[in-house]
Amino acid sequence: MTKIKLLIHAEDGSFPHLSEYLLRKYFNPKDETIKDHFILGIAVKDTCIQPIYTAKESKKKRKRQESDGEEKKVAPKPTGYTFDTATLHEQTRLMEGYNTFAVPSFDLVDDAKVQMEKDASNRLKNPQKNSTKEGQKSIASVTSTKNHLSLITPNGLQQITPELYTQVGNKLKCDHLLALFDQANLEEGKKRKAAACERSKAWLGLCQKSHQSTTECKSKLWAAFSCHDSKWTLNDSIQYITEYKQSLEGIAIVGLHHVQSRAERKDLVKKISSSFNPKPALAMLAVPDLSQLFDAVECGTEIISTSLPVTWARSNKLFNVLKVKSEEVGSDGCIDLSDEKYARDTSPLLEGCQCMSCRDSRYNKAYVHHLIKANELLAQILLFGHNLFQLLTLFKEELSSDDLDLSKVRELYE
Amino acid sequence: METKVTWESRKRNREDGADDNLDDTKRAATDTNEEKAKVKSSTDVPTASQFIVPADQFLSLPPELQDVDFTKRVSWRKFAPYTKEVLPLTPEGQEPEFKEDSPALCFHVHATSGRARATTLHLPSSRKVQTPIFMPVGTKGTIKALTTEEICNDPALNCPIILGNTYHLALQPGTELVRDMGGLHKFMRWDRGILTDSGGFQMVSLLKLAEITEDGVEFENPFLKDSKERMMLRPEDSITHQNNIGSDIMMALDDVVSSVTDNDERFEIATYRTLRWLDRCYAAHTRPKEQNLFAIVQGGLDTKVGGLREKCLAGFRARDKMIPGYAIGGLAGGESKEDFWKVVNQCCKSLPDDKPRYLMGVGYPLDLVVCSALGVDMYDCVYPTRTARFGVALVPGEAPGTLRLKSNEFSEDTRVIMEGCECAACKGGYSRARLHTLLKRNNPLAATLMTNHNIAYMMYLVRGMRKAIMEDRYASYVKDFINDQFRGSANGGQDVPEWVRDALNEAGIKV
Numbered sequence: 021m022t023k024i025k026l027l028i029h030a031e032d033g034s035f036p037h038l039s040e041y042l043l044r045k046y047f048n049p050k051d052e053t054i055k056d057h058f059i060l061g062i063a064v065k066d067t068c069i070q071p072i073y074t075a076k077e078s079k080k081k082r083k084r085q086e087s088d089g090e091e092k093k094v095a096p097k098p099t100g101y102t103f104d105t106a107t108l109h110e111q112t113r114l115m116e117g118y119n120t121f122a123v124p125s126f127d128l129v130d131d132a133k134v135q136m137e138k139d140a141s142n143r144l145k146n147p148q149k150n151s152t153k154e155g156q157k158s159i160a161s162v163t164s165t166k167n168h169l170s171l172i173t174p175n176g177l178q179q180i181t182p183e184l185y186t187q188v189g190n191k192l193k194c195d196h197l198l199a200l201f202d203q204a205n206l207e208e209g210k211k212r213k214a215a216a217c218e219r220s221k222a223w224l225g226l227c228q229k230s231h232q233s234t235t236e237c238k239s240k241l242w243a244a245f246s247c248h249d250s251k252w253t254l255n256d257s258i259q260y261i262t263e264y265k266q267s268l269e270g271i272a273i274v275g276l277h278h279v280q281s282r283a284e285r286k287d288l289v290k291k292i293s294s295s296f297n298p299k300p301a302l303a304m305l306a307v308p309d310l311s312q313l314f315d316a317v318e319c320g321t322e323i324i325s326t327s328l329p330v331t332w333a334r335s336n337k338l339f340n341v342l343k344v345k346s347e348e349v350g351s352d353g354c355i356d357l358s359d360e361k362y363a364r365d366t367s368p369l370l371e372g373c374q375c376m377s378c379r380d381s382r383y384n385k386a387y388v389h390h391l392i393k394a395n396e397l398l399a400q401i402l403l404f405g406h407n408l409f410q411l412l413t414l415f416k417e418e419l420s421s422d423d424l425d426l427s428k429v430r431e432l433y434e
Numbered sequence: 435m436e437t438k439v440t441w442e443s444r445k446r447n448r449e450d451g452a453d454d455n456l457d458d459t460k461r462a463a464t465d466t467n468e469e470k471a472k473v474k475s476s477t478d479v480p481t482a483s484q485f486i487v488p489a490d491q492f493l494s495l496p497p498e499l500q501d502v503d504f505t506k507r508v509s510w511r512k513f514a515p516y517t518k519e520v521l522p523l524t525p526e527g528q529e530p531e532f533k534e535d536s537p538a539l540c541f542h543v544h545a546t547s548g549r550a551r552a553t554t555l556h557l558p559s560s561r562k563v564q565t566p567i568f569m570p571v572g573t574k575g576t577i578k579a580l581t582t583e584e585i586c587n588d589p590a591l592n593c594p595i596i597l598g599n600t601y602h603l604a605l606q607p608g609t610e611l612v613r614d615m616g617g618l619h620k621f622m623r624w625d626r627g628i629l630t631d632s633g634g635f636q637m638v639s640l641l642k643l644a645e646i647t648e649d650g651v652e653f654e655n656p657f658l659k660d661s662k663e664r665m666m667l668r669p670e671d672s673i674t675h676q677n678n679i680g681s682d683i684m685m686a687l688d689d690v691v692s693s694v695t696d697n698d699e700r701f702e703i704a705t706y707r708t709l710r711w712l713d714r715c716y717a718a719h720t721r722p723k724e725q726n727l728f729a730i731v732q733g734g735l736d737t738k739v740g741g742l743r744e745k746c747l748a749g750f751r752a753r754d755k756m757i758p759g760y761a762i763g764g765l766a767g768g769e770s771k772e773d774f775w776k777v778v779n780q781c782c783k784s785l786p787d788d789k790p791r792y793l794m795g796v797g798y799p800l801d802l803v804v805c806s807a808l809g810v811d812m813y814d815c816v817y818p819t820r821t822a823r824f825g826v827a828l829v830p831g832e833a834p835g836t837l838r839l840k841s842n843e844f845s846e847d848t849r850v851i852m853e854g855c856e857c858a859a860c861k862g863g864y865s866r867a868r869l870h871t872l873l874k875r876n877n878p879l880a881a882t883l884m885t886n887h888n889i890a891y892m893m894y895l896v897r898g899m900r901k902a903i904m905e906d907r908y909a910s911y912v913k914d915f916i917n918d919q920f921r922g923s924a925n926g927g928q929d930v931p932e933w934v935r936d937a938l939n940e941a942g943i944k945v
Contacts, residue, residue, distance in 0.1 A: 032875050034872065034877060034879045037879065037882075038879075039886065040858060040862050041583075042581065042583075042584070386607075390607040391574075391575075393606055394575075397878055
């Protein structure tokens with residue numbers, strides 16, 4: 021029986037939304053389900069970014085301080101940022117015992133798109149600073165050179181070399197480590213795609229070398245397979261990953277969701293898995309919806325990374341209410357609790373659910389609806405707790421079942 | 435010079451505002467029915483018109499106070515150290531006995547230490563509150579960023595009572611809905627104490643266009659911005675809302691005047707009106723066996739013999755039988771600390787020792803320590819929870835007793851907020867640097883951890899205060915606290931503020 025695992029991004033190295041008190045009670049790493057079906061994704065871009073302080077003082081400041089007579093305690097400002105870390109627990113105080121998977125980022129192109137939107141909205145706010153020309157088509161692009169990748173971090177764009185990345189990744193002591201990779205936007209030209217492929221190849225080599233030379237306890241190394249397009253770079257990628265096959269735990273497919281056609285996506289994964297013998301362990305990063313999640317399971321993916329429980333919670337959605345009132349449920353398997361019709365709905369969030377928000381018929385729909393309307397953070401906490409529990413239940417009870425009939429599961433949701 | 439201009443212009447504005455209110459009060463009393471009909475009340479409960487007086491009597495002493503000798507200080511049922519008589523104490527753990535004149539509250543005083551007291555409020559449904567107590571504010575039916583489970587079961591929090599805001603709950607989701615859901619306890623899954631305010635304070639503080647008339651507080655419904663429809667919150671409405679919410683302790687609607695208003699006449703009107711509105715509140719109260727209705731002492735900063743605070747207190751003395759507990763109101767509104775402690779002091783000296791005293795809207799740790807020495811039992815304030823979300827952690831030690839964790843100076847500080855603290859952040863080993871990072875990134879977990887710490891700190895504080903009172907060493911507890919916060923300018927710290935020295939001196943504690 022394959023135990024399909026859900027990989028959730030631990031934003032800033034923290035379990036999203038839940039305090040240790042709730043984690044111990046409801047998502048304890050010692051629980052069977054958590055052990056078998058849950059992995060926390062640690063992104064180096066937001067977990068390992070550290071400020072640098074260099075003892076530099078401007079003349080002006082020094083003069084001012086001198087004239088003040090007494091020495092004032094001035095809070096230093098970081099002069100730059102770098103990537104460094106201690107072990108994951110020391111660095112973030114994340115509860116110990118979870119399966120963990122360190123990655124540079126879950127999808128570099130998605131990061132670039134978010135950044136571009138942010139920049140655009142900033143430009144709207146400050147039209148004077150608008151430097152891009154009107155009508156100029158811009159593509160969200162990942163910045164990289166032969167020697168480094170520019171990661172989009174909470175402290176801006178920061179360069180990381182494959183050596184530094186592996187060093188930092190090893191220090192985290194996560195169970196799994198994804199090698200540094202480059203990723204081209206599908207809309208970019210052949211040249212950029214070829215360069216990205218070339219860099220991913222070189223960086224995998226460097227990562228593998230530095231990983232091998234580490235004497236301490238090691239994370240299992242994964243290679244990233246960036247999906248640029250179905251023809252152009254595919255064979256090149258397959259070829260270079262095959263070279264390192266022996267030292268790899270598996271292959272993480274990155275950016276598949278950018279490929280628009282479902283058939284093309286399926287083809288691509290089929291080609292990847294059939295090109296290796298024996299079949300490699302597959303992980304799929306940044307799966308955007310349930311349909312693609314089921315496709316991933318169908319292709320034999322073991323680890324599926326998705327931000328669905330968080331995005332559902334942030335958009336007021338309650339997952340897996342299919343068995344209750346199917347007519348209200350959207351195609352994503354959710355109901356939108358911000359809908360006015362739940363204002364007086366005293367029924368529990370989900371009958372029979374044993375999650376932190378539902379068990380002992382704890383909270384009803386009307387209360388969570390009220391929290392949403394009142395813009396209370398507790399709404400997100402309760403919804404996230406429920407959605408994660410339900411998605412894990414789906415992974416454990418249906419997707420990992422021996423007699424899995426995916427078409428039946430699909431029918432329920434689509 | 436600049437401050438003077440600002441102050442004067444502010445004062446002028448306030449006077450204008452107050453005059454507007456005066457005009458309106460007069461107008462409301464003489465208005466035709468036609469004009470009144472424009473203002474819709476938020477509930478259908480009729481006004482108890484027997485308690486309404488015409489505008490020309492707004493400044494007349496209420497009939498029940500006409501025989502009171504205002505040359506003497508007003509006080510009733512006082513025991514040691516106020517008088518020589520000894521207060522009968524009840525041992526901890528004694529079962530409550532609800533009496534006919536206080537069917538929803540049984541108040542036990544277990545110990546006193548000077549004027550400070552350790553008590554238990556037994557509420558219906560076996561809920562009990564040990565004092566001194568700080569009540570975290572759960573404005574809209576939740577303590578922001580925490581689940582009720584954590585607030586109850588996390589030993590560092592374990593709060594016995596929280597506060598809900600009637601005004602906010604009336605706007606969203608509406609108190610009829612809360613009532614239909616079985617009351618706020620059931621709605622938010624909280625089986626412990628809830629205290630609700632009357633809603634009047636928010637109307638006056640949040641809404642610029644609120645006007646107070648004899649009938650109630652008239653305001654523009656903020657949810658109906660376009661229609662310009664005006665709404666009315668009468669004492670009857672406030673109580674109906676609170677009856678709907680089902681809180682264990684309700685507060686009477688009072689005529690709130692900002693403590694820094696400079697208009698004696700307005701204060702006098704407000705004081706007498708507060709008495710009349712209290713009668714209307716009790717007349718509208720439909721669940722006296724399940725819910726307590728506390729009265730709020732008003733009267734501005736006038737603490738002199740025969741002053742407005744005394745008049746209000748004398749009015750309450752005349753109504754004492756129906757009042758299960760008292761609150762001190764009209765403070766925490768920008769008045770000087772000198773004025774503040776004098777009002778608290780006078781109210782505590784007057785109010786009976788066999789009923790609880792609640793100081794509204796007060797919540798700095800220093801205020802709690804000082805006011806408990808003066809005899810206050812209960813406190814509430816948004817400060818610890820709100821400031822937590824802004825990244826400020828409460829800590830013992832040197833004044834101001836806070837850490838602004840968003841500041842860069844904490845970006846490499848590997849210590850936890852407070853050594854030995856049992857909260858989720860400190861016990862979980864979250865360093866100041868880690869919290870700094872989470873706060874800077876707006877990670878929602880930061881709000882949860884910081885709120886958890888600040889409530890845990892307030893609970894640690896009140897538990898320490900209670901223990902010291904039970905062991906009759908509150909004076910030394912206070913001295914330690916004060917000496918820790920104010921280490922003196924000679925030692926590079928701050929000196930003890932004059933008001934703290936004076937207030938504690940009054941309570942018999944010399945620092």
